[in-house]
Amino acid sequence: MNLKKYFNSEAVYEKYINSSNQFGVDTYAPEEKIKCRIEGQRRFVNEEDGTVTISNQTYLTLHDVNERDKINGQYIKAVAVIYDFNGKPLYREAIM
DSSP: OOOGGGOOEEEEEEOEEESOSTTOOOEEOOOEEEEEEEEOOOEEEEOTTSOEEEEOOEEEESSOOOTTOEETTEEOOEEEEEEOTTSOEEEEEEEO
């Protein structure tokens, strides 16, 4: 299934590297542009400390994104991988 035609928006992506520098500041790879689809649906996200936050934006992309990465300056709180019927990953939902 070819989903590339549905990812018609561009976003700035920054991959999280680590937070081990001397000041405890997160380090990110250089920015790159990725193709995505931006949806404004409301979702509840369970945080690591047990709190629940509300997300108002979801980015769908073919790019390999992970939690703590940034898209358009926003931190990714959760990532859901969507699979086809054969178990092959189709795309990822990055929940902000």
